[in-house]
Structures are given as structure tokens and as C-alpha cells.
Amino acid sequence: MAETGLFIYGIVPSDVEPTSDAVGVGDPPGEIVAIRHGELAALASEVGLEEPMGRPADLTAYQMLLDGTAAVAPVLPVRFGTVVTGPDAVEDLLGAHHDRFAAALEEFEDRVQYTVHGRFDEQAVISEILAANPSAAALAEQVRGRPEAESREQRIRLGEMIGQVVELSREAENRELIDALTPYAVVHAPRQPSHELDAVNVAFLVRTDHEDDFVRVVEDFAEQRRDLIRMRLLGPLAPYDFVDADQLVG
Template identity: 50%
Template sequence: MSAATESVEAEGTTRTGIYMYAVVPSDVEVDREARGVGDPPAPVKLVRHDRIAALVSEVDVDRPLGRPDELLAHERLLDATAAEVPVLPIRFGAVVADRHAVVDEFLAPYHDEFDAALQELDGKVEYVVRVRYVEAAVLGEILRENPEVARLREAIRGAPEDVTRNERLRIGELINQAIEAKRQADTRTLTEALTPLTGAVNVREPSHELDAANVAVLVETAREAEFVKAVEGAARDWEGRATLRLLGPVAPYDFVTALKPEA
């Protein structure tokens, strides 16, 4: 699906294709100010087919995609759209020949599956809750709870690093094990607290060695305020021990496999 159409402009010939961002219900309207990838950023439009549609824009196929600002533009458009309507994300970089190809090669063959998925997501949004330990606080807990770590730290105090290499490695190993055990327990506590307010919870891999929890949740829009209040309460409970960040609403990456058109 790498063919391109040619559009002749005053300064010469530019080969263009249609860049696809997401599948949405066909009855949505696109903000006239919405912009996508490209230099300059191109206006975002809809290609409709029956009950579904694709968010698209024109791109110059002779200029490779992949700059960080283009990936950011792709994600921002998806997240802004997800805050208003159900969205099925399309993986970054999907380009087809023209608007007819959007329908014939993508929307029409999978219409019923896309329509069903959009109906399942209707009235729901994704949020991400990230919790990170305060380093001094979690190390203090580990020292209090693990006599071996405390003993080894005291034993190497003031000693040269090359002489105490084995002890330092053992301390690092024990601390990592302790943080992993705490992460599992704290992630479980957080998910149990949030599950009654969500439709689904997905536990993500930690993104930092001090992560206490990293979870994505699918929340009914009717319960967003209640959910946010619960997260704020959790943040107060963790104050001094960990910091909590709430991100969203974002496109439902954790609950829908990003679509990747067949080449």
C-alpha cells in the first residue's frame, strides 16, 4: 500500500498519499483547525464508509515520516479525539494511495469488526496512573524491614569500593528484590482500589526502577469525576512515600491493538 497519486502544483510535481490516524464513528465532525503530520502540518479530514470513518490527511510520500514531532502530532490528534468520541488507533506511519484505497483496502473489508469495537468503546476513555517511589522513603523502608541490607551497609561504611565490591553487589540485589516485592504489592493495592470504578485494568511494565505502579484503566465517562476523585485520594494516601501522576484521557492503546493496515 505504498502507491501514491501525483498532484501538480505551481512549483512542480508532488507525490502525495493519504496518511491514516484512526477509525471513528462516521457521524463525528472534524474540527477545521485540526492538523496532523507533515511540514507544514496538513488539515485532518474524514473518509466515511457506512457506519465508520477514517481520520486522514495528505502527506508527501517522497519525504520519509518518523521525526519525533510527527509521532507527537499523531498521538496528540488521537488523544484529543479520544476525549470526545470512541477511537481505534492506527499505527504511526500508515499511508495508502488515495481516499478510495482507504475505503476499499481498509474500511470496507473490516467494517463490521471496527464498528463492533467502536460500540464497545463508546462512553469509555482510557487513563494511565503512574506511581513512583520517593527514593529516600522507600530505601528507609527497606533498611527497616531487611536486617541484612542494614548490616551490609554498616559493614562497608568507610571502606574502599574495590574491597567491598561483593557486599555492594549483594546490597543492590537485595534492594532490587525488595522494590520488586513492594511494586507487586502496591500495584495490587492500587488496582483493587480502582477496579470498582473502571471497566478494565491493564498493568503495564514499569518504566523506571523506582516505579511503584503503572496501570491503564478504561473508565466510563459518566464516572470520570468519581474516578479522578479516587485517584486524588490515593495520591494523598501515598504522600511522602510515592508521587502519583494521572494521565488522560488518552487513546485506548492498552485496550485496543493499534490497527496496522496490510501492506
Template identity: 45%
Template sequence: MTTSQHSKSRSGDTRDKTGVYVYGVVPADVEVQKNAKGVGDPPAKVDVIREGDVAALVSSIPTDNPLGRPEDLQAHAKLLDGTAKVAPVLPLRFGAVMTDADSVAEELLRGHHDEFASALEALEGHAEYIIKGRFNEKAFLSQLLEENTDAARLRDDIQSKPGEASRNSQMVLGELIANVIEQQRQVRTNAVAQELNGVAVQLNPREPTHEWDAVHLALLAEVDRQADLE
């Protein structure tokens, strides 16, 4: 019995309550590690749905429990990053959910089989690398307060008033800091991406996983170029 047939025989009473979350497309010979964890709380089991030469990494999830927690995004990225270390993978955007295993096999895999197979073959000999960097919080704030007069003024106002009286200034300063972090994150990401232009075949900025992240990039490069990244 195939995976899709197995799903079909059981889906009668769960079709309206569960969906199939799709992480990405891989070669059909990829196996999932037993300790692999998917999205959701608790983390969903990760399975493989195969169709010809390609397959999809998936999890069965309840549709009445929306995804979107930072932990879900991290689980999605971690699974794809781990897979990319051992096999080519075509990632799907976070949040891709299909009706059931049949729809994954027929609509996604069978409907785009040759396209996926060709793309995966082109990725052979390449690997995904993750580049992360984080601001030094103490040094960042010290420089900000020294160079930004608005931040310094708000800091002084907060220090001169009791806690509740300075709440508004605290909120404004917090927002100012967050905005500057985002601006500097973009600057650092662009600078690193520029340096990697000659090495990376593909570059994908990732969402920050921590408020002090300075750079979070996923890049695809030839395995033979690994030394150029070190």
C-alpha cells in the same frame, strides 16, 4: 477529491520514502485540533482519513527514520488520550504503519467498517481515564537500603571506594534498583486494577513514562461512574 485520491495523486515519488502512521479509529465526525502533535522528530502533523461512518487518525512519516523514542510513545498515547476525552476511540498498537492513505481507507477502514462502527457505538457514554502514580524516590531508596541486604552491601562498597574503583558495584546496584522498581510497579498496578474492577469496563496497563512511575493505567468507564474514580 477524497483524501485517498489526493494522496494517490501525490504519492508517485514518495511512496518508497513515506508511510502513514495510524493512531486509532474514531467516528467520522471527529476533527483534529490544529495544535495536535504526532510522532516523530519534529512531531508530525495529525490528519484524518474518513471512510463512511468511521475515520482514522494518522500522520505521514518518513519510513527511513524508525520510531521508538520515549517521546514517540508519549505522543502516541497523548493524542489518543486527548481524543478519548471528547469522542470514542479504538486505539491501534504503537508502531502501526501502513503504505499510504489509500491502504488506510480501503484495507483498514472499508475492510472493517461495520466492525469499527459497531465498536465505536458501544463506547458511547463511556470515557477513558488515566491513572498515574510515582514512587517517592528518597523514601523508596531509603526503604530498599534498609530492607535489602544486597543493596546495603553495594552501597557500603561504593562509599568505601573512589569513583572508578566502585564502578562495578554502581552498575550492579543500579540494576538491582531498576528490578525492584519494576517488581513493585507490577504489585501496585495489580492492586489498583483490583480496586477498579467494579468500575472499569476495560483496563489497559500503559508503559511507564518515567523511571519512577509506580502506576500507569488507562481505563474505560461509564461517564456516570466518574464520581467513583475520584
């Protein structure tokens, strides 16, 4: 018989009940259960210890459960892939850190994460850079129509110039985004660029009674830059960027 363990998704207040349609990781997906200890509960599901984790479907199930939970109750996301031997191990974890986890959950009451991500439109940003920088425009003219091998040095220099301008523009856009949204967010967490053309990438912890204003300001910010930046607003989400998931099970 295959050995099994418990995959832990997150820690919630003890009165949280998994919905009947909640599904977990694995193939077939495991049933979500709440393992309680004192004022806390851990959302978990049974998985085979030999079963490979990390499929896109597993990550999606993990995120959907946590984001759905965050919409109705505070949740502390546990690092994806955390598996323990059984209910006793979960109860030991909750008991050992009960007061710390309870205090953290209180901090996230009525608060959710939104992530604002934007990427420069490549052609638009290059056109803007060339229009504003005669040196870059001259290099672009030198390489236009020439074989790559013959114009390698100029292409490298042009790429470096464009990269520097994009980096400075990214810093400025992130500052402006944070300034615009600070009145509507409890705290923010800048994120590393995920692409060389990233324009903004910041996570915000937002009170639920400020969500409408927060979203409105993001929409205004995006509209002002719609010809230059492709913006995405992700949320409401569980507070992934504001919880040290490794410390929860460390």
C-alpha cells in the same frame, strides 16, 4: 514532484468532523480529513512518502488528535506511522472490516482511557528498606565510605536485595491500585515497568459518567503514599491499551 500518501490516525463513526484547528504530522503539518465509508470514517492527513516520521512533534500531534477525538467520540487508534497510498486504500480498509470496526467503536462509546503511573522516591524507598531489613542495613553500612572497587561484591548484593524488595512492593502496589479502582473502571490493563523504580503502571478504561469518582480515588491513593511514591494520572486518553492497533490494518 514528491510522492505523497495518507497517514491514518484512527477510525471513528462517520459523523465525526475534524475541527478546523486540528493539525497532523509532518513539517508543515498536514490538514486532517475524514475519509468515510458506510458508518465509519478514518482520520487522516497527507504526508510525503520520503518524509521521515517519528519526530517527537509527530508523536505529539498523533496523540493530541486521538486524545482530543476520544473526548467527544469513540475512536480506534491506528498504529503510529501507518501510511497508505490514498483515499481508495482507506475506503478498502474500512469496507473490508466494516462490521468489526463498527462493533468495536460501539464498545468504546462513552469510555476513555486513564493511565496511572507512579515511581518510588529513591531515597525514601531505600530508607524504608534499610529500616525494615537488618541484612540490607548491614550491607549498606559495609559499603558506606568505601571505594566502589573495594566493596563491589557487597554493593552488588545490596542492589539485588533492594531490587527484590522493590519488585515485591511494585506487585503489591499494583494489586492495591487495581482493587481500589475496579469499581470505577470497565477493564484494566497492567503495563510493563518503564523504570526500575516504577511503583504502579496500569491503564484503565473508564466510563465517562464514572470519571469524577475514578479521579477522586486515584487522588486518595496518591495522597496516602505521597512520601513514598510520585504519582501521575494521564487522561482522558484514546483507548491505546485496549485496541490492537496492528490488527486494525493487518
